Amino acid sequence: MKLRSFAARLLLLLIVLVGAGLLSSTLAALKAADANVRALVAEDVTVRARVAALAMTQQIETLRQQVAVITGDYGFRAAAATGDRGTILSALANHGERVDADLALWITPTGEIILASSPVSELPASVEKAMGRVTPQSAGAIEAIADKAYYLGISPSLAPSLMGWLILGKTIDTPEVERLEQLTGAAITIDIRNTAEGSGGRTSAGWVTHTIDLGALQTGDSLSAEVSLSLLDALANFDGLRYQLIFIALTALALSTLIAVGAARWIAAPISRLVGTARAISNGDYSRSVTVDTGTELDSLGLAIETMQQAVSERESRIRHQALHDLLTQLPNRNHLHTLYNRYLTENPQRTTFAVALLEIDNLPQLRDLYGSDFSDQVLRETAQRLAASLRRGDFAGRVADQQILLFLQELNASSVPTVMQKLRETLAPAMSIDGVPVTIETRTGFAFSPAHGTDFEDLLRRSQLALAEARTTGQQAATYELGKDEHHLRQIRIAGRLQSAIDENAFELFYQPKYHVQHRSICGAEALLRWNDRELGNVYPDEFIPVAEQTGMITALSAWVVERAIRDQQAWRDAGIELATSINLSGKDVINRDFVDSIVVKIRDAGLPPHALVLEVTETSMMSDVELARENMERVQQLGMRISIDDYGTGFSSLAQLRTLPVRELKLDRSLVEQIDTEEGDRLIASSTIEMAHHLGLEVVAEGVETPQIFALLRDLDCEIVQGYLIAKPMPAEHLLEFLAKESWRGLNAASQT
Amino acid sequence: MLLALSAATSTTASADVTTLTFLDQNNNPLPWVVLRYRTPAQERSPRPVGTPAEFVVDQRNKRFTPLVSSVPIGATVRFPNSDDIRHHVYSFSEGNAFERKLYRADDAEPVAFNTEGIVAMGCNIHDNMQAFVLVTNRPTWISDEHGVITLPEAFDADTVELWHPLLNGEGSFVPPPATIGEGNTISLPLQWRDPQTPRSQGDLENLLKRFSGETS
Numbered sequence: 001m002k003l004r005s006f007a008a009r010l011l012l013l014l015i016v017l018v019g020a021g022l023l024s025s026t027l028a029a030l031k032a033a034d035a036n037v038r039a040l041v042a043e044d045v046t047v048r049a050r051v052a053a054l055a056m057t058q059q060i061e062t063l064r065q066q067v068a069v070i071t072g073d074y075g076f077r078a079a080a081a082t083g084d085r086g087t088i089l090s091a092l093a094n095h096g097e098r099v100d101a102d103l104a105l106w107i108t109p110t111g112e113i114i115l116a117s118s119p120v121s122e123l124p125a126s127v128e129k130a131m132g133r134v135t136p137q138s139a140g141a142i143e144a145i146a147d148k149a150y151y152l153g154i155s156p157s158l159a160p161s162l163m164g165w166l167i168l169g170k171t172i173d174t175p176e177v178e179r180l181e182q183l184t185g186a187a188i189t190i191d192i193r194n195t196a197e198g199s200g201g202r203t204s205a206g207w208v209t210h211t212i213d214l215g216a217l218q219t220g221d222s223l224s225a226e227v228s229l230s231l232l233d234a235l236a237n238f239d240g241l242r243y244q245l246i247f248i249a250l251t252a253l254a255l256s257t258l259i260a261v262g263a264a265r266w267i268a269a270p271i272s273r274l275v276g277t278a279r280a281i282s283n284g285d286y287s288r289s290v291t292v293d294t295g296t297e298l299d300s301l302g303l304a305i306e307t308m309q310q311a312v313s314e315r316e317s318r319i320r321h322q323a324l325h326d327l328l329t330q331l332p333n334r335n336h337l338h339t340l341y342n343r344y345l346t347e348n349p350q351r352t353t354f355a356v357a358l359l360e361i362d363n364l365p366q367l368r369d370l371y372g373s374d375f376s377d378q379v380l381r382e383t384a385q386r387l388a389a390s391l392r393r394g395d396f397a398g399r400v401a402d403q404q405i406l407l408f409l410q411e412l413n414a415s416s417v418p419t420v421m422q423k424l425r426e427t428l429a430p431a432m433s434i435d436g437v438p439v440t441i442e443t444r445t446g447f448a449f450s451p452a453h454g455t456d457f458e459d460l461l462r463r464s465q466l467a468l469a470e471a472r473t474t475g476q477q478a479a480t481y482e483l484g485k486d487e488h489h490l491r492q493i494r495i496a497g498r499l500q501s502a503i504d505e506n507a508f509e510l511f512y513q514p515k516y517h518v519q520h521r522s523i524c525g526a527e528a529l530l531r532w533n534d535r536e537l538g539n540v541y542p543d544e545f546i547p548v549a550e551q552t553g554m555i556t557a558l559s560a561w562v563v564e565r566a567i568r569d570q571q572a573w574r575d576a577g578i579e580l581a582t583s584i585n586l587s588g589k590d591v592i593n594r595d596f597v598d599s600i601v602v603k604i605r606d607a608g609l610p611p612h613a614l615v616l617e618v619t620e621t622s623m624m625s626d627v628e629l630a631r632e633n634m635e636r637v638q639q640l641g642m643r644i645s646i647d648d649y650g651t652g653f654s655s656l657a658q659l660r661t662l663p664v665r666e667l668k669l670d671r672s673l674v675e676q677i678d679t680e681e682g683d684r685l686i687a688s689s690t691i692e693m694a695h696h697l698g699l700e701v702v703a704e705g706v707e708t709p710q711i712f713a714l715l716r717d718l719d720c721e722i723v724q725g726y727l728i729a730k731p732m733p734a735e736h737l738l739e740f741l742a743k744e745s746w747r748g749l750n751a752a753s754q755t
Numbered sequence: 756m757l758l759a760l761s762a763a764t765s766t767t768a769s770a771d772v773t774t775l776t777f778l779d780q781n782n783n784p785l786p787w788v789v790l791r792y793r794t795p796a797q798e799r800s801p802r803p804v805g806t807p808a809e810f811v812v813d814q815r816n817k818r819f820t821p822l823v824s825s826v827p828i829g830a831t832v833r834f835p836n837s838d839d840i841r842h843h844v845y846s847f848s849e850g851n852a853f854e855r856k857l858y859r860a861d862d863a864e865p866v867a868f869n870t871e872g873i874v875a876m877g878c879n880i881h882d883n884m885q886a887f888v889l890v891t892n893r894p895t896w897i898s899d900e901h902g903v904i905t906l907p908e909a910f911d912a913d914t915v916e917l918w919h920p921l922l923n924g925e926g927s928f929v930p931p932p933a934t935i936g937e938g939n940t941i942s943l944p945l946q947w948r949d950p951q952t953p954r955s956q957g958d959l960e961n962l963l964k965r966f967s968g969e970t971s
Contacts, residue, residue, distance in 0.1 A: 082841055
């Protein structure tokens with residue numbers, strides 16, 4: 001679990017600290033007590049062992065005295081003195097039983113064992129030792145004889161000379177061990193070490209043992225007594241203390257936990273108050289008091305948060321204002337204007353009639369160029385102030401573009417335009433004095449009205465922009481949006497939006513319209529024409545999408561597509577054994593795009609086509625935007641062997657003289673010149689002179705829009721080399737072209753037109 | 756006083772009772788009870804019936820046999836030793852003290868008891884051996900192993916007195932209870948055991964014999 005709150009962490013820390021302290025002290029106390037108990041037990045065992053040793057020594061001494069008494073007994077001495085074995089035996093048994101002896105030995109002064117109640121083959125060490133003394137005297141001992149431990153009383157029998165040695169022994173058997181255990185209160189084991197593994201001592205961990213070396217008491221080293229105390233018993237006595245210690249520790253822990261909880265809350269309370277405030281601030285609530293009075297650093301933190309709260313509040317209102325307003329004019333910006341508009345609609349659902357006037361300062365760019373942008377900014381600011389001051393209550397205005405201010409005027413309809421214009425003139429006509437320079441601004445205004453032109457803010461804005469554009473185009477001071485204009489505009493926007501996808505989706509197609517060579521009486525080429533059937537927009541005509549493509553910069557991509565497709569179709573025809581030059585229309589943008597022009601050359605070469613397979617058709621106007629660059633590009637193409645054709649000749653204002661400087665081989669008369677050549681005398685004259693002059697310049701002439709045999713006949717008579725139009729064929733898909741050529745339907749054209 | 760205990764269930768002494776059975780406090784037959792007439796003045800033969808002419812206290816298996824015997828004053832008692840070990844018979848009884856040291860077989864010289872009384876004797880080297888010789892001229896009877904004494908005439912409690920090794924040691928005789936119990940029994944307040952029973956089972960002696968090459 002993750003401890004999220006400071007109080008919880010503090011609490012945990014306190015409890016851990018107290019717990020660790022208690023644990024260590026309790027453990028130390030327990031350990032000390034345990035060690036103490038062990039030490040006490042060890043000491044106790046030593047004392048008890050001493051008692052046991054003393055008790056055993058007393059037993060030995062008693063037995064020694066008893067044996068001494070028996071050997072001093074007259075009857076015993078008399079019996080011994082008889083030398084009669086049976087008698088001595090019975091006396092030995094009799095006197096031995098007087099002292100409850102378990103062992104009796106009768107030994108000659110020379111150490112020969114005469115009588116023994118135990119299978120002894122040699123003298124016990126203690127006996128030997130006693131006999132070794134210069135003056136025979138009694139002795140006590142403890143020794144193992146025939147695998148049994150005995151207290152031994154050893155005494156010479158003197159009558160008065162030494163008759164023999166009487167040794168009586170008492171087994172240190174279970175009753176004796178029990179007696180010793182009772183006496184000492186300890187567990188005692190007699191261990192005969194010189195025998196096989198005989199130790200039954202309490203050697204396990206639960207016992208504390210003190211070993212008495214019984215050999216050290218008298219003689220021999222074969223015996224020991226192990227005096228043991230149960231450590232568990234001793235520790236069990238200590239259990240009470242242990243439980244008491246643990247109980248005290250737990251109680252202390254519980255108490256300190258309670259205290260820690262209190263302390264943690266006490267310390268953390270101001271913090272959680274500050275956290276609450278900070279959270280409120282982050283939620284945009286700046287009204288909370290941040291006063292904390294703890295006398296600690298938290299007070300400073302509280303003050304800091306309070307200061308921060310004020311600063312954040314101020315900064316936020318400033319930022320909000322900046323976000324919603326234009327910094328220069330302090331008018332609402334476009335987004336805020338939208339909001340204000342929506343708010344107006346919500347608050348005034350019944351007042352749906354109003355005007356949207358988009359005002360543009362026409363001469364602002366000139367003023368900027370003349371006096372600098374500071375100056376123009378001041379002009380804009382002054383204009384905004386005047387407009388804002390002139391607004392009625394409920395009207396509002398905002399800056400929507402660099403030099404455009406949108407006015408939202410209530411309860412006005414189309415008939416109010418003159419009134420509004422009068423008011424605007426009054427407001428803006430008086431000359432401004434900027435930096436001492438008198439300035440008069442020129443404005444145009446586009447109007448749109450709700451509900452007639454829509455109720456949506458964006459619709460109204462766009463339509464007012466269209467109206468403004470109309471005013472600009474027509475040179476009027478004001479224009480009102482006309483229904484339908486916006487639809488054309490919107491379609492253009494949609495076309496722009498679809499163009500790239502259409503290229504990607506291969507929605508374009510190339511149609512070919514054959515060109516007929518009048519003198520040769522054959523089809524000499526075909527013009528490639530773009531068709532676009534869009535899945536969203538339906539049929540889109542080149543008149544619609546070519547300008548859009550030029551404006552949006554898509555034209556080069558489109559032209560490139562055309563080039564590629566035309567080359568592919570060329571290859572297909574050549575494979576079928578047909579050689580036709582394909583005319584491709586280039587845009588003005590393409591003509592001055594050197595990279596694009598070069599790419600055409602590369603593509604033709606890569607496709608393995610001869611340069612004359614393509615004819616590039618360019619309009620006279622397209623050549624005019626940058627004549628030098630266009631001519632340079634065209635010359636390069638021409639030098640490679642490609643033919644350049646001037647398209648739509650007769651619609652522009654260029655002179656043939658100008659054309660002379662261009663690397664052009666072909667002139668295409670515009671259909672507007674050709675269509676009425678048979679009825680309009682003037683048109684016939686223009687066509688006639690144009691063809692004649694073209695011929696003088698060495699150009700071939702192509703006539704477009706040839707639809708009737710009459711027109712065909714006229715053109716033939718004017719020596720026009722090539723005709724193109726419905727009379728010969730409509731534009732057709734590439735694959736139909738082969739079929740068309742096979743039919744040779746143009747045969748007889750010259751003859752039929754023979755009038 | 757001691758003998759009054761058995762009186763509660765007894766009937767008055769019958770004049771024609773001549774056979775008495777002595778019992779200990781557990782109603783077991785009580786041998787070695789000595790019954791003696793109080794006065795020698797009564798016309799009796801100086802010697803009880805069946806009294807042998809020669810008095811012998813034998814020693815067998817480290818026991819005196821018999822345990823109790825009665826001899827006239829001045830009688831001579833022989834102490835033959837039937838064991839293969841020596842015995843050392845002695846007595847410190849007043850007037851009749853004697854000692855026969857560690858003799859074998861019939862080596863000991865007979866002892867004459869000239870003083871009336873109870874002679875308690877033992878063996879110097881065998882503590883369990885005991886024997887008692889009553890030196891008296893009054894008519895005396897000793898109960899057999901069934902505790903039975905057969906008198907030549909009717910029992911009269913007033914004229915007799917009793918003694919037993921476990922009753923009073925070397926002390927004096929006591930009067931019998933005034934009445935006798937059913938079946939002519941007389942109960943004495945003591946528990947019968949053989950005074951010559953060894954202190955132990957003879958373990959030490961057996962061990963000595965075993966490990967010293969002796970045979971018992």
